[in-house]
Amino acid sequence: MLFSDYVRMIRSHKHIDWAARLPREDMFYLRTPIEPLEWYPMETFERLGNAILAEVGGGDLESVRMWGRMSVDQLIATTPYLVAEGDPVETMMRFRVQRATFFDFEALELPTLTDDHAHVIIHYFMGDMAEEAASYQTMGFFERLLEQAGARAISGRFVERSWKGDPRTVLSLNWSMN
Template sequence: MQQIKGSVLKTRLGFIEQNWGREGLEKVLGSLSKEDQEALRVILTVKWYPFEVGERLDAAIVRELGGGRTEVFERLGAASADANLATLHKNFLTPGKPHVFLGKAPLIYGFYYETGRRTYEKTGDQSGVMTTYEAETFSAPDCLSVIGWYKRALELCGAQGVAIHEDECRAKGGAVCRYQIRWNGVQTAG
């Protein structure tokens, strides 16, 4: 059974409250089963939780707050990067070196997901491809949050004009989840 870290769920709940207030959070939680509500009331960031709890939370966010649109998950991914890369995982960042940061994709994946693996391959001076293999569970909203997370993380590394496109997705019938990544340049701290 695929599991995700509590930090992923906690970030989602924090994102809801920050953008829609306590009322929005209660609306989402209230739409879930009693079991899911209990699981989400007290989240431990280092504990593993069933992926399905996160999947049902994602569906509730889209249904209750997103007006049926999943684009909200890119914003959620960016907020997660801001929260986690400013504190818990700030050592992953490599200012001025996007390829070095992206080379840590396999390690980063292991901090958030229990099964499967992720690779990164440099394809040019300002481009690369990141691929997720063998994840037991997957969802389109989770892939969108990955895109938002990596876009924001690359910006925190100094990359400018970041674009990420998922050209194959398991949630849409693909064999893997593959992300084409490009940026226009790098601003170095000075």
């Protein structure tokens, strides 16, 4: 799903010379149909993401975070059972199960999950720029997912950041139900 989103975004910005930004093997995917349920090379995914961040997003991580928020509504449209109305913990548990369909490796872990708090360990195993952008996208995603489940006063912050030299990235999420 994310790979096809990246390709669709690049294709929609025809005024950008993507061939000057991406290697030949990545350009192949911009000319061929993308199957949403197929697996694609992580290296290509990373390069597409970096190119989008630089050329479309102007390096603005807040826009990446907002894109993560918007992607939740698309996901819910295709998997409405993902959200347990009024129950953020159950929603997060459902996401944990669904996550395996997005990556063929353990990209996200949820070691801490309580009634008003969660820790998400993020490790996409990409370069610093892509890892940071993907982490901000993930932050926006979880903020919106919690919101859809009825959580309020949602606050997300990184307590560890691999792109700044920490051994891993940890996203801390807090919320209330009032």
